[in-house]
Amino acid sequence: TDPMIIDCDPGHDDALALLLAVGDPRARLLGVTTVAGNQTLEKTTRNALRVLALAGAVDVPVAAGCDRPLVGDLTVAEDIHGVSGLDGPDLDVPVAEPAAVHAVELMRRLITGAAGPVTVVATGPLTNVALLLRRHPEVLPGIRRIVFMGGSTERGNTTPYGEFNIVTDPEAADIVLRSGVPATMIGLNVTHQALATTEIIAEFRGLGTRLGGVCAELMTFFAATYQRVFGFPHPPVHDPIAVARILDPSIVRTVAAPVDVELAGAYTRGATVVDLHHRTGRPPNADVAVDLDVDAFWRLLMTAVRNLGR
Ligand code: BDR
Numbered sequence: 001t002d003p004m005i006i007d008c009d010p011g012h013d014d015a016l017a018l019l020l021a022v023g024d025p026r027a028r029l030l031g032v033t034t035v036a037g038n039q040t041l042e043k044t045t046r047n048a049l050r051v052l053a054l055a056g057a058v059d060v061p062v063a064a065g066c067d068r069p070l071v072g073d074l075t076v077a078e079d080i081h082g083v084s085g086l087d088g089p090d091l092d093v094p095v096a097e098p099a100a101v102h103a104v105e106l107m108r109r110l111i112t113g114a115a116g117p118v119t120v121v122a123t124g125p126l127t128n129v130a131l132l133l134r135r136h137p138e139v140l141p142g143i144r145r146i147v148f149m150g151g152s153t154e155r156g157n158t159t160p161y162g163e164f165n166i167v168t169d170p171e172a173a174d175i176v177l178r179s180g181v182p183a184t185m186i187g188l189n190v191t192h193q194a195l196a197t198t199e200i201i202a203e204f205r206g207l208g209t210r211l212g213g214v215c216a217e218l219m220t221f222f223a224a225t226y227q228r229v230f231g232f233p234h235p236p237v238h239d240p241i242a243v244a245r246i247l248d249p250s251i252v253r254t255v256a257a258p259v260d261v262e263l264a265g266a267y268t269r270g271a272t273v274v275d276l277h278h279r280t281g282r283p284p285n286a287d288v289a290v291d292l293d294v295d296a297f298w299r300l301l302m303t304a305v306r307n308l309g310r
């Protein structure tokens with residue numbers, strides 16, 4: 001598969017996305033950039049470094065990006081991801097320093113330096129990605145596609161119709177969706193099919209490695225917060241589905257559709273408005289995920305974590 005850059009805000013499910021991208025033999029992870037979202041930038045950056053260190057992926061460069069959305073203030077998801085942004089497992093591991101450049105600059109360098117087109121995977125608010133597109137339009141031809149976890153064809157999780165990553169920075173999402181770069185939207189309508197059930201968590205623990213245990217603890221903490229906040233018995237594991245789509249496109253079915261981001265809206269700022277029935281007559285600007293092969297997804301993630309050993 002194409003080399004990829006992951007822009008993320010770890011985050012329990014972001015951590016699993018990173019493990020998938022370093023553990024799957026087909027994946028070529030060029031770099032990781034971080035953004036404020038689930039927690040502050042300082043915390044999400046440290047978390048990305050911890051996850052990569054635990055996975056032994058110490059050669060992957062990590063750069064910190066924007067510490068707040070393009071417009072307005074940051075509201076973190078401490079109720080879901082805890083004080084550290086990655087509460088639950090023991091993540092005590094020596095960590096490297098982040099690169100001495102901004103995330104947008106690291107992305108620019110990685111894309112311009114790559115032999116072929118790069119896929120950008122975004123599992124946090126789209127602030128860094130939007131800035132990259134605006135500030136360095138020359139990189140556009142070097143981006144094969146932006147695959148982002150965010151939005152929904154249905155209801156939201158942060159407001160009744162708004163999903164967290166898009167609600168956190170609606171203007172950034174709007175810039176990305178209007179950029180003309182091919183985009184794939186992995187929304188709540190599919191991520192809510194990937195539930196970390198008690199059996200799934202037990203299977204990760206059963207791998208018998210420290211990393212398998214870390215995954216089990218991450219999902220156990222996530223289960224407790226989803227139970228408390230939403231009353232869900234099992235938490236949806238959103239972000240690794242974006243990576244899975246790149247590694248094995250057959251895992252996620254998509255349909256091309258026009259997607260708009262509600263920027264005003266009395267009650268719906270940050271909602272994705274997806275014209276699945278082509279009522280607007282406008283050309284599609286995204287491939288929108290509509291279905292997930294749940295078993296294949298878990299097999300992919302579990303195999304990647306097993307491959308990492310450790
Ligand atoms: C998204 O929001 C974050 O809390 C998760 O990491 C995921 O990227 C789900 O709405």
Ligand code: CA
Pocket residue numbers: 008009010011013014038123124239
């Ligand atoms: Ca995330």
